Amino acid sequence: MSVLKKKRHVSKKNKKDWRKHCDIKDVEDFLEDQRLEERLGKFDAKPDSELFVVDTEGADRVEDVKTEIAISVKPRSAKERKRQNIQEIPKCYEILLPTSKVQDPNAKRNILNPVGFKPTALSKITEKRRAQKGILEKKVEIARKNRKIALSKKKKLKQIRNTFDTDLWGATIPEAKGIPSSLCDEFVPPEAQLHNVLPERRLRPKPPPPKTVVTRAAVDVPHPGISYNPSFKEHQELLQDVVQHEQKMMKRQAHLRRVTTGMFKKVTQQEKENQWQEEMSVGLSKPHNPAQDSDPETDNEYKAVNPPVRNKKKDHKARRKQKEMLQEKERLKRLKVEKKKITDLYKLRQLQSSISKSELRQTEERLKREAKRSEASISALPALNAHKVPRKEPDFVDPQQLTGDLRKTTSTGNLLRDRYESLQRRGALAAAKLMMKKKKRVKSYFKAGHKVTDQDVERFLTRRKATK
Template sequence: MSVVKKKKHVSKKNKKAWRKHCDINDVEEFLEDQRLEERLGKFDTKPDSELFVVDTQGDEHTKAKEKTADETAKVVAKPRSAKERKRLQLSQTPKCFEVLLPTSKVQDPNAKRNHVNPVGSKPTALSKINEKKRVETGKFQKKVEVARKNRKIALDKKRKTKAIRNTFDLDLWGQDLPEAKGIPETLCEEFVPTEAQLHNVPTQRRLRPKPPLPKTVVTRSAVDTPHPGISYNPSFKEHQELLQEVVQHEQKMMKREAHLLRVTNGMFRKVTQEQKENQWREEMSVGLPQPHNPANDPSDESDNEYKAVNPPVKNKKKDHKARRKQREQLEEKERLKRLKIDKKKITDLYKLRQLQSSIKKAESTQAEERTKRATKKTIEEATALPALSAHKTPKKEPDFVDPELLTGDLRKLRSTTNLLRDRFESLQRRGALAASKVMMKKKRKIKSYFKAGHKVTEKDIEKYTTRSTEKK
């Protein structure tokens, strides 16, 4: 059952407010239909001859016609050479430029657009005059000379690299010397430490190697493909699989919420106001002298006999018999304890094989778990995102389309997610952008005051009081 939301009455004074609070989905759908009609043409304006064909001869005639056409095509078609085939392809547009060709039937809104001649078209009268002027001024000649010069320089460079070295005066071990590293001769002494020598190396010849790229940037995972069940026309099996994933995710979230409720509010027992007051009174009256109650006074029950608060204790000593029995009990207890320990030793000897097998099994399981942890750690390190900020990357929530909203037509499908936000979070999850946190501004609590005046009526006062009570 769909819940009918109460309409909000919002001020639409500015353009921004109109854009924010006005629903323009119907207008966008109408414009989309209009653009589709512009591309394909309206069915109302087209004649019946374009839309329908009257078949007067039957299927057999059409099949015979197709056979004859195929036979003639086989007879006419001759095997062409590769040169002829390439020449025929010159007139066709390349596949890479087919995307740039217009597909719609909408006319160009800018009728006075500058026309650019394609490559290979005939030169115009104006282009011929411009070319003639360039030749006369010597611009073409200069360009040819520069190109020839550059070609010659490139060839000389190539020859130099290929030339065989005839002199063998290169010192292979001299690269480790300080002079080879760019350190000045004045500092090449044994009294000057290496740190001071490296500090005075010229800036253009610093001995600082370029750090390699981090593993996370090199082995970054590609964009995750969405689940096929999210499609506007998914199969039943894929849709059910996605539904199960969403259900498991929701159950996990509900379990977490229940746990948080149990360890926070559920820990404390509920107490009524009277019990709370009695408990507070008892706690506050601890240590204070209690009021005298004659009904509960024990002195009235006795026959005026004196009783000490702490009566005297008699020092009654044990005799020899009691001491002997006590000693025998302790000895018997110690004997039973020793007997139990000896019995346990014997049973442990019989259990040696079992203990050995259990230890081996525990060691093997621990080794397997260790290897699993190590492999998991290496995979995580290789595919981990770079720590671009202190915030954690947002986890992807499972997207799901209700079966009632599935249409099978991409035009009628209602978008449930924000595309811009989805792409932004995807870039954060892939490590291309630093993870950020949404910072919401706190709403100010506006206090309302009642301004008294001679024009204020009782109705105005009643309205103000009712409004203030509702807010509370």
């Protein structure tokens, strides 16, 4: 059984309240459909031939005709195909063609060509008058004269200098750098010389050349799977890239959890107290228990604290056996060392080949690393500050949110933030670190009044506990 909601009566005194509480969705949908019909045309005005196709032949007959046409038509050459495509409009210019069906409101609009597009009758008359007066000939003469002057300047620049009176090392002289001649002395330290140089000629360190931002694309070409109506293959490729990225991030988080939180064992409070008591009592003597001192079986027997030890001497046979055993052990040890020397001599060639292979592998790896570093340095961003440039996260649209209509698409990112990060990735702006500011805790007070009830007080207290 459906529950009927109570109708809410809202004041519509002002225009703002009227707009807020009035449902005009049906009007907006009607206007949107009307605009769409203006752009694409009405279905009532279109003929049936554009909307429907009547199949007068069977599928088998169509296939037979297709095969006959394919056999009869000869394959065209590339030259013929190019000539046939000359008449067609290129795809790069299709976006410039008008797609709207809305007619021009001003039917009597004069179509004006740009200046210089086509000579008019008046322009032909003026050019004829100028040619008779000699104005055009004068312009041609001035242009020819300017070209001669430019060529003469280029020739002068290319001429070899015959005088060698310039000092190549003159720039290193202190006077050339702006240091006064009174301070050009070996007893004056360079700090004092630099202090007395004029500010505009101060010896400042030369900054590194700036990296050009022109080589990097201003707008990165997005993956085709981000489109509002992508193909299945492109969408699956993008999905695999996002899955790999997420797996990498999950693996990194698991590693951090394993080396930080997972290294420590969780114990209860009772186990912690027992461990502390056991650690603190290490080295202390155990408490004396008199019940363990008396043994009923050995009460009448006498036991010395240090019982006597019998000095049993070895006979000659035992000493001889011990000596022979030591000699045999020493002989086997020497025999093993000699055998290892012989095997090492045979292994010299193998060792030499393994060493040469390892050296060759190390040189190849070093060259690869150097090439990689050089490539990275060419395309590296300028070090504007100590912060790293944020990496671009892969965008992805859930298959349930995909729609074939641009009007129903929802924005997934912030355009301003995207442009800002793009400037950072291209090196135009310094990478910034996100600083999280602490939110100030705003204290809430209860304003007492004669209209306040107990339910209002309880509601305020519960809300305050929930926020804490």
